[in-house]
Amino acid sequence: MAFAESDPGRTALAPDAATAKILVAGGFGVGKTTLVGAISETEPLRTEELITEASVGVDDLAGVERKTTTTVAMDFGRITLSQALVVYLFGAPGQDRFWFMWDDLSRGALGAVVLADTRRLESCFPSVDFFEHRGIPFAIGVNCFDGRCEEDEEEIRAALDLAPDVPLVLCDARDRESVKRVLLALLEHVMRGLAAEAAATW
Amino acid sequence: MRHWSEEDPWADDDPGPLVRPYTVTRGRTSSARPGIELISLISTVRPPTRDQRLQPEQNRLLALCRTPTALVEAAARLDLPVTVIRVLLDDLLDHQLVSVSPPSATGTPDARFIQAVIDGIRRI
Numbered sequence: 001m002a003f004a005e006s007d008p009g010r011t012a013l014a015p016d017a018a019t020a021k022i023l024v025a026g027g028f029g030v031g032k033t034t035l036v037g038a039i040s041e042t043e044p045l046r047t048e049e050l051i052t053e054a055s056v057g058v059d060d061l062a063g064v065e066r067k068t069t070t071t072v073a074m075d076f077g078r079i080t081l082s083q084a085l086v087v088y089l090f091g092a093p094g095q096d097r098f099w100f101m102w103d104d105l106s107r108g109a110l111g112a113v114v115l116a117d118t119r120r121l122e123s124c125f126p127s128v129d130f131f132e133h134r135g136i137p138f139a140i141g142v143n144c145f146d147g148r149c150e151e152d153e154e155e156i157r158a159a160l161d162l163a164p165d166v167p168l169v170l171c172d173a174r175d176r177e178s179v180k181r182v183l184l185a186l187l188e189h190v191m192r193g194l195a196a197e198a199a200a201t202w
Numbered sequence: 203m204r205h206w207s208e209e210d211p212w213a214d215d216d217p218g219p220l221v222r223p224y225t226v227t228r229g230r231t232s233s234a235r236p237g238i239e240l241i242s243l244i245s246t247v248r249p250p251t252r253d254q255r256l257q258p259e260q261n262r263l264l265a266l267c268r269t270p271t272a273l274v275e276a277a278a279r280l281d282l283p284v285t286v287i288r289v290l291l292d293d294l295l296d297h298q299l300v301s302v303s304p305p306s307a308t309g310t311p312d313a314r315f316i317q318a319v320i321d322g323i324r325r326i
Binding site for chain 2: 014187
């Protein structure tokens with residue numbers, strides 16, 4: 001994959017600009033990179049990390065003396081909001097055996113969008129579990145392919161066993177405005193969480 | 203005579219960027235500097251002097267980061283793993299050729315910060 005090293009079209013950031021991170025999770029092939037690409041000012045970028053055998057963990061390497069490495073790809077995009085503020089969206093590897101990467105990725109993240117496909121809703125269960133257990137705020141984006149959004153929100157909520165405060169938004173991962181609505185639903189949820197925390201402290 | 207690798211059942215057809223990146227780092231695979239996150243911004247402070255002998259990859263990193271660039275984006279644009287960029291950064295920081303934004307700039311989730319992100323996304 002070749003990238004130009006200069007990018008004259010972008011707003012130049014100040015060296016001390018604040019950077020924010022939002023994760024995009026969900027099962028394989030659900031449209032994570034599509035969602036990132038719909039709102040990113042760049043084509044989704046990809047970085048590949050080499051993971052050594054020891055980190056992979058669940059691979060059965062018993063009796064295999066030789067070290068192996070696995071490449072894990074991360075796709076991400078950038079939204080420059082001003083010279084002083086930029087948001088990075090990370091679509092992270094959905095396969096179970098890469099969950100160890102999520103602890104690293106989620107550190108310092110504002111929250112996560114879990115993208116769901118109603119044809120195989122169960123593929124987003126592990127992501128929902130992960131964020132619930134770590135107390136990371138998340139919102140569900142139900143990706144309605146081909147504009148087909150006849151799903152019943154309450155049924156999806158029940159199937160995912162969502163807490164009532166978790167936002168669920170029907171969306172089209174290809175559509176920028178639709179993706180904006182999902183991100184705003186997540187961020188407003190994060191704000192409500194902070195307000196509730198502050199109220200509990202005082 | 204066959205090359206040894208052709209007889210090695212473990213050899214990959216496409217070994218990918220396994221050897222080269224860590225040649226760039228002279229075998230170093232980790233950086234001792236804490237607090238540099240994937241989204242920390244790297245900014246070039248000044249060009250290297252003649253006697254600072256940098257590797258081509260470090261020069262490319264300096265050129266790229268004349269526009270402040272996040273660690274993860276530098277990795278993607280230079281087509282190197284994040285861990286390699288971290289090691290390359292070590293030398294550049296030692297030579298005071300780059301600065302890295304402080305951890306406090308990487309998304310401390312307080313209300314004012316989240317509100318700024320919300321307002322920004324509404325505007326785009």
